[in-house]
Amino acid sequence: AQKITQTQPGMFVQEKEAVTLDCTYDTSDPSYGLFWYKQPSSGEMIFLIYQGSYDQQNATEGRYSLNFQKARKSANLVISASQLGDSAMYFCAMREGIGGATNKLIFGTGTLLAVQP
């Protein structure tokens, strides 16, 4: 069964510094997708970045990049030049099968990031 593990319940980072949020996953399906979402205190789920299991290069979206290490089954989120507005809960999630029969998205338990001025 698929599983997502986020081992950092909380993280602190100084403004303008980079931070890495850890995510490991477990699946027996060779085809899968990995997502990161941000949830600010207002509660909405904001999509940040996506990595497909067959993608050759690590995904990047502005200040967000995904450090994808397939052999280690890890998909860490790197936020460069942290801003105060980055303070939020961050979730890693996985979908087994690209466009599969169920498209189910399974989440990790999240990491609460606090950016300090």
Place this chain on the structure above:
Amino acid sequence: NAGVTQTPKFRVLKTGQSMTLLCAQDMNHEYMYWYRQDPGMGLRLIHYSVGEGTTAKGEVPDGYNVSRLKKQNFLLGLESAAPSQTSVYFCASNYYGDGYTFGSGTRLTVV
């Protein structure tokens, strides 16, 4: 605006009462999902649907029922609410292989 709309946004129920949460999407998405979010547990899948007229159980289906009579609507029902169902409920939808669109959530308190 196109997206996923959840109603209501807040609700307080007494133990044993019933209620239905509505999720509506106007993007013609095939897949729809109900999640609950509890502190320290992330989002857990309750039920999902892969198309009109279909439903299936997720990780934590007990105490909930769902229906998808119309493609655009996915209803989550609590027949006899319990304090353990106090949570924030999210609905999401997507099209085959694409990203997911989430609703803004429903905060439910059962007293």
